[in-house]
Amino acid sequence: MIKPDFEKTGGLVPVIAQDYKTGDVLMLAYMNEEAWKKTLETGKVHYYSRSRNKIWLKGESSGHVQLVKEIFLDCDLDTVLIKVDQLGGAACHKGYRSCFYRRLDGNELKIVGEKIFDPEVVYGKKA
Template sequence: MSADHWVDQIKWDDKGLVPAIAQDYQTGQVLMMAWMNRESLLLTEHEQRAVYWSRSRAQLWRKGEESGHVQKLHSLHLDCDADVVLLKVEQIGGIACHTGRPHCFFKCLEAGQWLEDVAVAKDPKEIYNHE
């Protein structure tokens, strides 16, 4: 790859990661935030589906590989500082969060407390096959 390859223009952190925000391409709803490394970002662009880097498992994570809730890529964007990527996606199945909600930002600060303001769309026990 040449030095001016699009992925080389990203400012990776000291662990080789960049924050990645997934947003619904139609509604603009922020669905989730995850991390990407160089390989996951290249795979995302190549496969036209969200592929993240799982810090807890230290491995690639194709969104929806267990749940079926794939994020189909519509466009990829880089912020002005080149240190955050934005994926505009179609959220297959309407559930982005492992809690069974449409998105991960379901806690709202009210009177000094985090209150859940988005209902569970599907019980996670029905989504994931963890035995």
């Protein structure tokens, strides 16, 4: 089976999620081999949480699941690009469509992204 080179990267590879219709970059997260296999088996993107040390289905709490449309591996097999159908419209746990919702403007971060939901309503106070 073709897969990322998890051994070369210490067990985790970076994964870029991109909207398959617009080309917008939605987020960057990580996968281990188990998350890779679950993603291929289910057609829904699974990631590995470095802070919680566990596999998680994107959208398991919010319902904003990412459906796989296409998967690309880079030339070194150590980075993954997944083109997704982002259900619910938001990829970011802060409630924005993309995790890249702020642009550096001089010495400040300016919010330029679209906020889709209130994280306190979806997750409680922890977000």
